[in-house]
Amino acid sequence: MAGEKTETATPKKRKDERKKGNVFVSKDVSALISILTIFYSAKLLFPGIYRNLKAFMLLHLDYASTKTDITDSFISQIAMGAIQTFAAAAIPLIMIAMITGVVVTLVQTRLLFSMDSLKPKFSRLNPLEGIKKIISLKSTVEVIKGSIKITVLLYILYNFIKNRFVDLSRTMTMGIMASSVFMLESVIQMVFNISMAFAAISALDYAYQWWDYERQIKMSKHDIKEEYKQMEGNPQVxxxxxxxxxxxxxxxxxxxxxxxxxxxxxxxxxxxxxxxxxxxxxxxxxxxxxxxxxxxxxxxxxxxxxxxxxxxxxxxxxxxxxxxxxxxxxxxxxxxxxxxxxxxxxxxxxxxxx
Incomplete structure (x- = not known):
């Protein structure tokens, strides 16, 4: 059929789609790299975070044993100290997460920034379009992929807790620093195991997103002829x-x-x-x-x-x-x-x- 999209997209078609902000991006790859970066950053920043939390806790435990007069200014002082402590611990990780997400996305899109994708499209409000998306191939793949992720995650968590159950129970007798370091290392090891499993899923997702993008931008023979007319001018004209x-x-x-x-x-x-x-x-x-x-x-x-x-x-x-x-x-x-x-x-x- 003349309208059947069987032809690989031309360079002009790809360029036009890119201008519209239509490029393929694997969210799984972005999420995987972001998670690994955040947790390894947390490992590096943990000593500083621990010192701040320890100082805050000791200060307020001392207040609890000596302070008898609780005023509004004292409550405000505690609240401000809590906000500052939380900010010192969380803001670096939040900034790392934001920068990592932006960098990974820009790398995948090859430094693309398009305002077209931000423009409102009333077609998105069309219920029929929404139904088509729900029953589309892409949504089916996402459901299958989500089910696989949950299954893999539960399996890894179960095996991790089963193998470390005795060691986890011993943290009750450890000091705060030792137990905190052990728990952090255990969490990071668990995240690493999950990430390795999800890396394979991300690679498959990246390949699927590329295939699906190529499928979506395919052109019919008529489309190619019309594009040629636009580029070279109508032969009759x-x-x-x-x-x-x-x-x-x-x-x-x-x-x-x-x-x-x-x-x-x-x-x-x-x-x-x-x-x-x-x-x-x-x-x-x-x-x-x-x-x-x-x-x-x-x-x-x-x-x-x-x-x-x-x-x-x-x-x-x-x-x-x-x-x-x-x-x-x-x-x-x-x-x-x-x-x-x-x-x-x-x-x-x-x-x-x-």
Missing amino acids: KGKIKEIQRKMAMSRMMQEVPSADIVIKNPTHFAVALKYDIEKDGAPILVAKGQDELAMRIIKTAEKNSVPVIENKPLARSIFSQTKLNSEIPQEHYAEIAEILVYIYKLNNKEMKL
Whole structure:
């Protein structure tokens, strides 16, 4: 079928889709890299976070044992301290998460930023479009992928807790620092195990997103033809333009025939009109030339305007084939043309300097 999209998208189609912000991005890849970055950042920042939390807790435990007068200013001081402690612990991780998400997305989209994707589209409010999305291939794949993720996650968590249950129970007898470090390392190890499993899912998701994107931007043969018309111009319109340009050029050429000094014919197949201005031309100039019907028009126009017409078959054919319009004739024909012009000038009682 003419409208069936079976052709790979052209470079122009890809460029247009990119301008619209339509590029393929794997959210699973972004999520995986973000999670790994956040948790390993938390591991690096943990000593500082621990010191801040410890100082905050010791300070307020001391308040609890010594403070008897609780005022509004004291509550405000505690609240401000809690906010500052939380900010010092959370803001670096939040900033790392934001930067990581932006960088991963920009890498996948090759530094794409498009305002078109932010423009409101009323088609999104169409219930039929929403239903189509719900029952689409993409939504089915997302459901299957989500089920696989949950199954893998529960399996890893179950095995992790089962294998470390005894070690986790021993944290009750450890110091705060030792138990915190153990718990953090355990969580990071668990996240690492989950990430390794999800890495395979992310790779498959990336491949699927690429395949689905290529499928969506495929073009029909008709689309490719229409694109070619837009890029190169409609062949029919271009043909019309060329025809108009040809007619205009021919009209201008025919307007030069009455002012020519001589027309050489062969006898009806070729005709060339030459003009020679002694003051400014170095050699006779070809102002018009034609073959067959156009040759006859040149001859008739010349005769109508009393321009001398000379029959010289080889000379007419040679000048026709070797000389461009508004160009000087080849040097090899100077002598022959000069004799003809001298003869014509004598007939017209004109003086000619060669």
